[in-house]
Amino acid sequence: MALKNKQFLYFIFVGFILSVFQLTFAQGVPQKGMLWVYWGNSLDGNARNQRILYFDFIPEDTKISNQNRIFLNLSESQQTAVLKELVLPPNFYVYQEDSVKQPAQITMGKVGTEVICDGKYYSAKLIKFEKIPKTTAKQIPDSGCIYSLIMNNDFIVKSTDSHKVNLRSQPDAHADIIKRLDDNAIVEKLKTVRKDWYLVQLKDTTTQGYVHKSQLERVD
Structure with missing residues (x-):
């Protein structure tokens, strides 16, 4: 029984090390995938009812985020630069309710994690954005309370x-x-x-x- 417990703990330890390695490996390395830009509710308690833009990245190599989307953190100038590269729907800024997807190659800073209410969420600072013709990244559905708050309409x-x-x-x-x-x-x-x-x-x-x-x- 002691041997089985040791093996179990060993596998947990190895899995943790591999997970950390994958998150670290993503830092500074260009990753292909799908950039999804969409309007959602602000999570800032001081800005209730305010709609803001979210920039999510779905990597082709989903191991770097344990099968999750990655929230990208952009400065205002980065947002402006990225949005100029995209084909936006009519009234995108007027109605603040549409979204746009673009195959992209993204270079990120370190992928960080945070536990919010019912799950672990991944985020990273955007370093570089490049459009690409296509991607094999598949949509990762909304799940968890954070998306319920963002997408609540x-x-x-x-x-x-x-x-x-x-x-x-x-x-x-x-x-x-x-x-x-x-x-x-x-x-x-x-x-x-x-x-x-x-x-x-x-x-x-x-x-x-x-x-x-x-x-x-x-x-x-």
């Missing part, structure tokens, strides 16, 4: 005239009414349409429709 219904709020079939004040929503009902915003209307989906249902943004408030 829930809004609360707030009537401007003490009546129920109309969920309409089109982004128009004269469009057919699909349903009348109670004050304080929670909906998920899917996208902005015509600047002042939100396409929303009722929570726990597949019902979708349009609500004027003046009658919705973001859930903190």
Whole structure:
């Protein structure tokens, strides 16, 4: 039994050493993969309801981040330089809700880790960004509470005239009414349409429709 315990501890130790080596190896070495730039909620408690840009890197060699995406830390000048190289969707800055992906070769600083609420997250300082034609990197799905906070797009219904709020079939004040929503009902915003209307989906249902943004408030 003692021998088995020693072997078990040995394998844990070797795995830890290999993990540290892989994280260190990534530092300063160009890595191919997919750069994903997207809008999300700020995690800064002093900037609630503020939308900011996130730069995630999905490496082809996922061993360097233990099968996780890597949050890239960029200065303002680096953000500007990278964004100039990308083909951005229309109204990218106006609506602050779209994303763009670009095959890239990224040179990073040391990959660090941090445990936040329910999992370990990886981050690194961007050193160099280069576009490449294609990559074999595969999408790593959102998981864990940090992504729930970043990607949360829930809004609360707030009537401007003490009546129920109309969920309409089109982004128009004269469009057919699909349903009348109670004050304080929670909906998920899917996208902005015509600047002042939100396409929303009722929570726990597949019902979708349009609500004027003046009658919705973001859930903190």
